[in-house]
Amino acid sequence: MAIELPKVDVVTIGAGWTGGIVAAELTKAGFNVVSIERGEDRGVQDFRYIHDEIKYGSRYGLLRKLNKETITFRNNAEGFARPLRSQIFNVTGDGVGGGTTHYAGQMHRYFPYDFELRSQTFEKYGEGKITPDTSIRDWGITYKELEPYYDKTEKIAAVSGEQDPYAGDRSNDYPLPPLKKSPALRLFEEATKKLGYKPFSIPGANASESYENPDGIKYNPCQYCSFCTFYACEYGAKADASYMLFPVAKRTGNFELRTNCEVRRILYEGDRATGVLYVNVITGEEFIQPADIVALTSYTVNNMRLLLLSKIGRPYNPETNEGVIGRNITDHHFSLGAIGFFEEKKFNLYAGSGVLGMAFNDWNADNFDHSNYDFIHGAQVEIRQGGITPIGTNNVPAGVPNWGKEFKQKSIHYTYRTLRVSAHRASLPTRTNFVDLDPTYKDDYGDPLLRITYDYNPNDRKVAKFINDKAEEVLKEMGADIIQQYPYVENHPGMFMYQHFGGGVIMGTDSNETAVNTHLQMWDMQNLFVCGASAFPQFGSTNPTLTVGALTYRSTEKMIEILSSR
Amino acid sequence: MSEHENQKPGMSRRNFLKNMGLTVGGIAIGGGVTSLFKPESNTKDQVVNAGSQHVHEVVSNDAALTFFKRQEDIDTLLAAIEQIYPTDELGPGAVELGAHIYIDRQLSSQWGINSDEYRKFPIMPFESALNRGDLIIAGLRHLNEVAMAQHEKRFRDLDDEAQIAILTAFQIGEVQAPNFSPPIFFAILRSLTIEGVYCDPMYGGNKNMQAWKMREFPGAQHSYYNEIEQEFKVIPPNSVAGH
Numbered sequence: 001m002a003i004e005l006p007k008v009d010v011v012t013i014g015a016g017w018t019g020g021i022v023a024a025e026l027t028k029a030g031f032n033v034v035s036i037e038r039g040e041d042r043g044v045q046d047f048r049y050i051h052d053e054i055k056y057g058s059r060y061g062l063l064r065k066l067n068k069e070t071i072t073f074r075n076n077a078e079g080f081a082r083p084l085r086s087q088i089f090n091v092t093g094d095g096v097g098g099g100t101t102h103y104a105g106q107m108h109r110y111f112p113y114d115f116e117l118r119s120q121t122f123e124k125y126g127e128g129k130i131t132p133d134t135s136i137r138d139w140g141i142t143y144k145e146l147e148p149y150y151d152k153t154e155k156i157a158a159v160s161g162e163q164d165p166y167a168g169d170r171s172n173d174y175p176l177p178p179l180k181k182s183p184a185l186r187l188f189e190e191a192t193k194k195l196g197y198k199p200f201s202i203p204g205a206n207a208s209e210s211y212e213n214p215d216g217i218k219y220n221p222c223q224y225c226s227f228c229t230f231y232a233c234e235y236g237a238k239a240d241a242s243y244m245l246f247p248v249a250k251r252t253g254n255f256e257l258r259t260n261c262e263v264r265r266i267l268y269e270g271d272r273a274t275g276v277l278y279v280n281v282i283t284g285e286e287f288i289q290p291a292d293i294v295a296l297t298s299y300t301v302n303n304m305r306l307l308l309l310s311k312i313g314r315p316y317n318p319e320t321n322e323g324v325i326g327r328n329i330t331d332h333h334f335s336l337g338a339i340g341f342f343e344e345k346k347f348n349l350y351a352g353s354g355v356l357g358m359a360f361n362d363w364n365a366d367n368f369d370h371s372n373y374d375f376i377h378g379a380q381v382e383i384r385q386g387g388i389t390p391i392g393t394n395n396v397p398a399g400v401p402n403w404g405k406e407f408k409q410k411s412i413h414y415t416y417r418t419l420r421v422s423a424h425r426a427s428l429p430t431r432t433n434f435v436d437l438d439p440t441y442k443d444d445y446g447d448p449l450l451r452i453t454y455d456y457n458p459n460d461r462k463v464a465k466f467i468n469d470k471a472e473e474v475l476k477e478m479g480a481d482i483i484q485q486y487p488y489v490e491n492h493p494g495m496f497m498y499q500h501f502g503g504g505v506i507m508g509t510d511s512n513e514t515a516v517n518t519h520l521q522m523w524d525m526q527n528l529f530v531c532g533a534s535a536f537p538q539f540g541s542t543n544p545t546l547t548v549g550a551l552t553y554r555s556t557e558k559m560i561e562i563l564s565s566r
Numbered sequence: 567m568s569e570h571e572n573q574k575p576g577m578s579r580r581n582f583l584k585n586m587g588l589t590v591g592g593i594a595i596g597g598g599v600t601s602l603f604k605p606e607s608n609t610k611d612q613v614v615n616a617g618s619q620h621v622h623e624v625v626s627n628d629a630a631l632t633f634f635k636r637q638e639d640i641d642t643l644l645a646a647i648e649q650i651y652p653t654d655e656l657g658p659g660a661v662e663l664g665a666h667i668y669i670d671r672q673l674s675s676q677w678g679i680n681s682d683e684y685r686k687f688p689i690m691p692f693e694s695a696l697n698r699g700d701l702i703i704a705g706l707r708h709l710n711e712v713a714m715a716q717h718e719k720r721f722r723d724l725d726d727e728a729q730i731a732i733l734t735a736f737q738i739g740e741v742q743a744p745n746f747s748p749p750i751f752f753a754i755l756r757s758l759t760i761e762g763v764y765c766d767p768m769y770g771g772n773k774n775m776q777a778w779k780m781r782e783f784p785g786a787q788h789s790y791y792n793e794i795e796q797e798f799k800v801i802p803p804n805s806v807a808g809h
Contacts, residue, residue: 051786070684223789346798351790390764
């Protein structure tokens with residue numbers, strides 16, 4: 001029998017990026033907030049010995065184990081969805097800080113075009129440019145409306161960067177200058193400028209210098225220690241919610257964090273959320289936490305799943321095109337670009353950080369005229385220097401085996417002589433891609449897993465081929481002796497390694513086809529907010545984190561408005 | 567015979583292992599068996615504590631047989647991992663680096679029973695029901711079965727060319743097995759070997775950071791703030807415990 005607890009103003013489901021934003025903003029505004037996190041508490045005091053490739057790189061030490069729950073995957077509705085049993089295929093954050101503890105920290109703004117993708121594409125190129133099944137949409141909010149929130153998020157997260165010449169207008173410069181340039185980055189910059197492109201330093205939450213953010217959190221400068229993505233920052237240079245959001249909430253006195261507690265259902269009466277049902281995963285005890293506002297701030301996949309399990313919102317049916325929950329699932333990446341081997345040059349690749357890199361967007365969004373191409377949008381081409389580690393990086397040219405004498409010699413020889421020019425592009429949403437609850441596999445509680453039915457859109461495939469050629473050209477200009485494109489991948493392989501999945505609970509202005517409004521409030525349940533990349537009708541080419549932050553900051557204003565007018 | 571004399575180019579893997587006292591003909595007994603897990607001269611390693619000038623004596627933990635039980639499995643393992651990452655002019659191979667110690671410990675850990683994975687049924691035909699520990703054992707034994715079937719010799723007694731040929735056949739799926747996938751077995755074995763070669767030394771492999779030195783990898787450094795804009799240079803490695 002679940003124990004009912006005293007009501008609070010706001011309960012957040014999860015203590016990661018979006019949970020942290022809600023907790024900080026609402027507690028600062030004088031409201032009491034409880035965050036319920038299924039993982040453990042942790043902070044910078046746990047990160048001193050983080051430079052361990054086995055523990056955190058090979059064994060995913062900061063990520064959620066999949067023994068209780070995972071996702072199932074199939075490319076299309078005719079197939080049988082298999083569970084993604086290994087963390088190699090399903091990377092999910094865990095614990096206080098969530099994904100922001102172990103991410104690289106990339107903080108990209110989307111282009112104005114991204115927010116009005118459908119109307120602007122049709123206006124400029126007509127409807128025939130995409131397949132009839134491609135369900136791209138306008139977000140219901142423009143870049144200009146979101147810009148002040150991009151600005152705010154960049155300041156809180158201490159984003160280092162410089163303006164991309166193609167990006168939308170900014171009200172302010174980046175709060176910190178870009179990170180330093182390594183020799184490999186300078187080589188990329190030189191080569192891309194020669195090719196007529198406009199390179200810029202990749203913006204992100206690795207602080208380039210000491211900085212105090214508007215909440216009074218002090219960041220230290222990034223040390224380029226190279227144990228960044230999949231590792232945590234012991235220096236306080238990476239914008240980790242456990243470092244810069246939850247301490248802000250805690251010091252108000254209005255905040256309570258409950259860890260090792262997993263929310264199993266959102267509770268409601270009619271069209272009003274009443275709170276959440278959660279279980280203490282250690283003791284098995286069940287609790288009901290009532291709240292005036294429920295903020296579903298867990299990872300995208302869990303956002304979708306919890307709504308389906310709680311039977312909130314109308315599940316999407318791909319055959320009838322009705323319903324909303326599970327519609328327009330979306331992603332970006334996949335491994336695109338080329339790799340270059342240099343015989344005569346060695347680079348200081350042992351050093352690096354998650355965000356350290358340069359990029360150009362001449363082939364992205366609608367930054368070039370697509371009239372003579374049979375696809376829309378494009379990709380951001382970039383070079384990254386995250387710092388290589390010897391287990392994860394053993395590049396050898398094609399034809400060399402991946403073990404044995406020749407492998408040992410060549411992998412050692414090319415360790416510091418290999419550079420990648422990679423690219424990310426959006427995977428456009430397709431009507432036949434959707435999520436629902438799996439009929440076969442369950443979690444430890446007996447609840448069905450989330451099933452993902454997903455494959456690439458024809459547009460994705462065209463962009464992949466196009467951009468791999470461009471990456472190769474850059475490496476050629478950089479002087480690489482051997483260049484190999486990444487292998488072309490025809491079908492989505494069911495690997496979710498980047499935690500950049502989205503959609504499923506999309507935002508818009510049409511309550512018939514979208515789940516939340518532009519303040520991330522459920523149309524069907526006005527005191528339930530669903531914060532995350534689950535709101536994206538489609539991804540842009542790059543990482544979702546800054547846009548998720550901006551949307552969430554905007555949604556907290558609505559939450560405060562609701563609570564203030566009770 | 568010093569260990570370094572064994573690193574002449576052209577020395578076959580089989581001879582190297584024999585000369586190290588790491589393989590035993592016939593039934594395995596005595597010093598030859600355990601010598602692969604203990605340094606020949608003593609049972610204590612000396613470790614200089616980075617934070618002070620004292621030399622601490624640390625009892626060698628090379629003697630642990632935490633997962634493997636059957637000598638033949640160990641013999642096959644040593645031979646296989648030495649083919650994956652051999653001793654050569656650049657320096658030590660997997661066995662001298664202690665990758666087998668690393669592998670033994672990994673397989674007796676939670677990871678060896680796949681506690682990080684979703685293991686619920688139904689398990690489909692294309693999936694494996696075996697956990698990693700069982701899979702490695704099944705694979706090592708099958709290497710031996712194939713060696714016996716093809717050459718009437720145990721895997722560890724074959725020459726380099728034959729061992730490489732069998733491992734390659736496993737890797738590309740030319741060999742069948744009733745209850746496991748040879749390519750998956752090989753991929754995990756390869757992965758474990760690379761990990762055991764390049765891990766932080768506290769895991770049992772990468773002995774004395776020798777693999778990092780071969781690789782010019784600086785290990786766990788505090789900061790590259792002053793190096794990030796500079797050209798490549800060799801930096802002496804540091805382990806996590808050296809923090």
